[in-house]
Amino acid sequence: MSFKINNTVTWVGKMDWELRKFHGEEYSTHRGSSYNSYLIKDEKTVLIDTVWQAFTKEFIANLEKEIDLKKIDFIVANHSEIDHSGALPELMRLIPNTPIYCTKTCAKLLKAHYHQDWNFVEVKTGDTLEIGKNKLMFIEAKMLHWPDSMFTYLTGENILFSSDAFGQHFASELMYSDKVDSEGLLYEAMKYYTNILTPFNPLVKKKIEELLSLGLPINMICPGHGIIWRDNPSEIIKTYLEWSKNYKEDQVTIIYDTMWNSTRRMAETIAEGLKEIEANTTIKILSSSKYDKNDIVTEVFKSKAILIGSSTINKGILSSTAAILEMIKGLGFKEKKAAAFGSYGWSGESVRLITEELTKAGLEVVNEGIREEWIPGEAGLDRCRDFGRNFGEKIK
Structure with a gap:
């Protein structure tokens, strides 16, 4: 041809x-x-x-x-x-x-x-x-x-x-x-x-x-x-x-991986609270294990802020979450705010580890994140909504 x-x-x-x-x-x-x-x-x-x-x-x-x-x-x-x-x-x-x-x-x-x-x-x-x-x-x-x-x-x-x-x-x-x-x-x-x-x-x-x-x-x-x-x-x-000027739109991207849907439920509930504060902001919730990784980081590129969540596994984080964090770190995004969340059973290191990686990536981490033990009940989901509202206030 x-x-x-x-x-x-x-x-x-x-x-x-x-x-x-x-x-x-x-x-x-x-x-x-x-x-x-x-x-x-x-x-x-x-x-x-x-x-x-x-x-x-x-x-x-x-x-x-x-x-x-x-x-x-x-x-x-x-x-x-x-x-x-x-x-x-x-x-x-x-x-x-x-x-x-x-x-x-x-x-x-x-x-x-x-x-x-x-x-x-x-x-x-x-x-x-x-x-x-x-x-x-x-x-x-x-x-x-x-x-x-x-x-x-x-x-x-x-x-x-x-x-x-x-x-x-x-x-x-x-x-x-x-x-x-x-x-x-x-x-x-x-x-x-x-x-x-x-x-x-x-x-x-x-x-x-x-x-x-x-x-x-x-x-x-x-x-x-x-x-x-x-x-x-x-x-x-x-x-x-x-x-090239550290581009961002009025968007927040929530990226998560989950084992038994507790972290997924947290992601959705955080989004509810965030939407109460940022009513006109585009909010996208993406599973790092199911969504294409290059498309995920493209959404990060568009975002003014991101939230990343993972269950704790073997004192660490799920592999798809780790991979996305590594990509974000390598791409060197600037002028974006971030925070971590996740569920755990007994040791609960994931939120701390994600927060550390977000900091290494050069993002502005706005708080220490939120973690919930086992399957969050109504009180736990209320805490997630409050976390979303608080995050919304900090990224205005």
């Missing part, structure tokens, strides 16, 4: 309809994904990125339908990660002397991945490559999301090839932002940002501000994964800027 974006640029990537996990088992891709590769035909011919290694043969065969491989003058590697560079070894076997334009770090990482010393041309922000009527301008984008990442801007056509920035795991034959479900697209873009870019918020903010300051006219943003931004593409750039 390939399709013309315009008379100069053709998409020659791979649509992966079946993909359901990415980064090993770490990222859920409910809508599949795409590995976007772009062929630019001017007086010179340029290939921007390739596809995941598993699709190498298909990619090469498809590319040969578009062009004699020996007529590719330059290759641009915006990012070395294997989902974008995986077909390079086979491509370079066929056209071994073709220059590869990339950042200095990208060249280093490509050598580390494939142990080949190809014809690398190292570039930095502001460097350009004349290709005929148009030219390419390179913009380093360190930690969006790897240290080697860069953007490539095609003048004349005013297209920004943005690598992983502004991408989403979203497979669609429609391919353009003005043709797909806009709500679903924005959610997948937010999920991608949350799970991939949140730890680098300060760097994202700085780079987006730098990009905007260049004043480049942008007719289209072509990311490394997912849908091409064609309808008012600068809007997603501004949205990234907002997301």
Whole structure:
């Protein structure tokens, strides 16, 4: 499959309809994904990125339908990660002397991945490559999301090839932002940002501000994964800027796991009390053992506050709760309030342990949490409602 974006640029990537996990088992891709590769035909011919290694043969065969491989003058590697560079070894076997334009770090990482010393041309922000009527301008984008990442801007056509920035795991034959479900697209873009870019918020903010300051006219943003931004593409750039500023909505997310439903009952009752105080606030209750972990942390990203609960087990916390806490800690959320809750039988360490992890994660823990022994009765549920009311007052 390939399709013309315009008379100069053709998409020659791979649509992966079946993909359901990415980064090993770490990222859920409910809508599949795409590995976007772009062929630019001017007086010179340029290939921007390739596809995941598993699709190498298909990619090469498809590319040969578009062009004699020996007529590719330059290759641009915006990012070395294997989902974008995986077909390079086979491509370079066929056209071994073709220059590869990339950042200095990208060249280093490509050598580390494939142990080949190809014809690398190292570039930095502001460097350009004349290709005929148009030219390419390179913009380093360190930690969006790897240290080697860069953007490539095609003048004349005013297209920004943005690598992983502004991408989403979203497979669609429609391919353009003005043709797909806009709500679903924005959610997948937010999920991608949350799970991939949140730890680098300060760097994202700085780079987006730098990009905007260049004043480049942008007719289209072509990311490394997912849908091409064609309808008012600068809007997603501004949205990234907002997301980079420790984003939050008027939402509280309650995350729990439970053994015999006592902690679940606590979660629901805390929500009742919270709703009395925060009547217009969106409150979501999510089971960490039943709900997708990447979708959970996306809801955390949207939230101004979170509550996390677990039963005590073996003087610890349930494994799904521990996993979510580890993800929250790694993503480095800021300016969010938090507290812990949980049920127990005899030792009751879970609330203390969750509180410690929330503190390590850099969240503002507003109280010492609440724990209830065995199955909470009416008095215990009243305490949970009061806890919810108190939490609501502290997050106003």
